[in-house]
Amino acid sequence: MSECPAWTDKQLNAALGAWAELKHDAMPKQPVAIEAGGEGGLSEVVLEEQPQGFVEPSPEVFKRLRELVSAERAALSEAKFLSKESNERLGAFGALLDMVTRLERKQSTGQSFTRGEVE
Numbered sequence: 038m039s040e041c042p043a044w045t046d047k048q049l050n051a052a053l054g055a056w057a058e059l060k061h062d063a064m065p066k067q068p069v070a071i072e073a074g075g076e077g078g079l080s081e082v083v084l085e086e087q088p089q090g091f092v093e094p095s096p097e098v099f100k101r102l103r104e105l106v107s108a109e110r111a112a113l114s115e116a117k118f119l120s121k122e123s124n125e126r127l128g129a130f131g132a133l134l135d136m137v138t139r140l141e142r143k144q145s146t147g148q149s150f151t152r153g154e155v156e
Contacts, residue, residue, distance in 0.1 A: 090155045092141040099138045106131045 110127045113119035140154060 090140070090150045092137055092144050094141055094145060096138065096141055099134055099141065103131060103134045103138070106134065 106127055110119065110124065110131075113123060136154075140150060143150065143154075
Protein backbone atom coordinates (compact mmCIF):
# COMPACT_ATOMS: atom_id res chain seq x y z
CA MET A 38 0.00 0.00 0.00
CA SER A 39 2.77 2.46 0.89
CA GLU A 40 4.28 2.04 -2.59
CA CYS A 41 1.22 3.04 -4.63
CA PRO A 42 1.03 6.54 -6.16
CA ALA A 43 -2.03 7.50 -4.11
CA TRP A 44 -0.10 6.87 -0.88
CA THR A 45 2.81 8.97 -2.10
CA ASP A 46 0.43 11.79 -3.05
CA LYS A 47 -1.22 11.59 0.37
CA GLN A 48 2.15 11.75 2.15
CA LEU A 49 3.26 14.70 0.01
CA ASN A 50 -0.01 16.49 0.73
CA ALA A 51 0.39 15.91 4.47
CA ALA A 52 4.00 17.14 4.42
CA LEU A 53 3.09 20.27 2.45
CA GLY A 54 0.18 20.98 4.78
CA ALA A 55 2.43 20.65 7.84
CA TRP A 56 5.05 22.89 6.25
CA ALA A 57 2.44 25.54 5.40
CA GLU A 58 1.09 25.46 8.94
CA LEU A 59 4.55 25.83 10.47
CA LYS A 60 5.43 28.61 8.05
CA HIS A 61 2.19 30.41 8.88
CA ASP A 62 2.78 30.09 12.64
CA ALA A 63 6.40 31.26 12.42
CA MET A 64 5.75 34.42 10.39
CA PRO A 65 5.53 37.65 12.34
CA LYS A 66 2.06 39.08 11.96
CA GLN A 67 0.67 42.56 12.28
CA PRO A 68 -2.81 42.32 13.80
CA VAL A 69 -5.45 43.36 11.27
CA ALA A 70 -9.20 43.62 11.16
CA ILE A 71 -11.30 43.35 8.03
CA GLU A 72 -14.07 45.88 7.74
CA ALA A 73 -16.66 46.70 5.13
CA GLY A 74 -16.03 49.79 3.08
CA GLY A 75 -18.59 52.44 2.15
CA GLU A 76 -18.79 51.30 -1.48
CA GLY A 77 -19.36 47.68 -0.54
CA GLY A 78 -15.71 46.60 -0.65
CA LEU A 79 -13.67 45.01 2.11
CA SER A 80 -10.45 46.47 3.47
CA GLU A 81 -7.87 45.48 6.06
CA VAL A 82 -7.18 47.88 8.89
CA VAL A 83 -4.17 47.49 11.18
CA LEU A 84 -5.26 47.19 14.81
CA GLU A 85 -3.51 49.54 17.17
CA GLU A 86 -3.89 47.29 20.20
CA GLN A 87 -4.00 43.53 20.07
CA PRO A 88 -6.47 41.81 22.43
CA GLN A 89 -4.74 40.77 25.64
CA GLY A 90 -6.31 37.35 25.96
CA PHE A 91 -9.32 35.20 25.31
CA VAL A 92 -10.88 32.29 27.18
CA GLU A 93 -13.22 30.00 25.29
CA PRO A 94 -16.62 30.56 26.92
CA SER A 95 -17.25 26.98 28.03
CA PRO A 96 -18.02 27.17 31.75
CA GLU A 97 -19.66 23.73 31.77
CA VAL A 98 -16.51 22.11 30.38
CA PHE A 99 -14.34 23.80 33.02
CA LYS A 100 -16.77 22.80 35.77
CA ARG A 101 -16.83 19.16 34.69
CA LEU A 102 -13.05 19.01 34.34
CA ARG A 103 -12.72 20.46 37.86
CA GLU A 104 -15.13 17.81 39.18
CA LEU A 105 -13.12 15.13 37.36
CA VAL A 106 -9.88 16.32 38.98
CA SER A 107 -11.51 16.24 42.42
CA ALA A 108 -12.98 12.77 41.82
CA GLU A 109 -9.67 11.42 40.55
CA ARG A 110 -7.81 12.79 43.56
CA ALA A 111 -10.38 11.25 45.92
CA ALA A 112 -10.35 7.85 44.15
CA LEU A 113 -6.55 7.67 44.07
CA SER A 114 -6.33 8.72 47.70
CA GLU A 115 -8.93 6.18 48.80
CA ALA A 116 -7.12 3.40 46.91
CA LYS A 117 -3.80 4.55 48.45
CA PHE A 118 -2.36 5.25 44.99
CA LEU A 119 -2.07 9.03 45.30
CA SER A 120 1.64 9.80 45.17
CA LYS A 121 3.06 13.16 46.14
CA GLU A 122 3.81 13.92 42.48
CA SER A 123 0.28 12.98 41.35
CA ASN A 124 -1.21 15.09 44.12
CA GLU A 125 0.91 18.09 43.06
CA ARG A 126 -0.01 17.65 39.39
CA LEU A 127 -3.72 17.32 40.15
CA GLY A 128 -3.47 20.39 42.37
CA ALA A 129 -1.75 22.39 39.64
CA PHE A 130 -4.33 21.34 37.05
CA GLY A 131 -7.17 22.17 39.44
CA ALA A 132 -5.65 25.59 40.09
CA LEU A 133 -5.35 26.16 36.35
CA LEU A 134 -9.02 25.23 35.87
CA ASP A 135 -10.00 27.59 38.70
CA MET A 136 -8.02 30.40 37.05
CA VAL A 137 -9.58 29.77 33.62
CA THR A 138 -13.04 29.69 35.18
CA ARG A 139 -12.37 33.00 36.94
CA LEU A 140 -11.07 34.56 33.69
CA GLU A 141 -14.06 33.25 31.72
CA ARG A 142 -16.45 34.88 34.22
CA LYS A 143 -14.50 38.11 34.08
CA GLN A 144 -14.52 38.08 30.28
CA SER A 145 -18.25 37.35 30.11
CA THR A 146 -18.96 40.48 32.16
CA GLY A 147 -16.81 42.64 29.86
CA GLN A 148 -13.94 43.18 32.29
CA SER A 149 -10.39 43.37 30.94
CA PHE A 150 -7.69 40.99 32.10
CA THR A 151 -4.83 42.38 34.17
CA ARG A 152 -1.24 42.07 32.96
CA GLY A 153 -0.59 39.33 35.51
CA GLU A 154 -3.59 37.32 34.32
CA VAL A 155 -2.40 37.46 30.70
CA GLU A 156 1.18 36.48 31.46
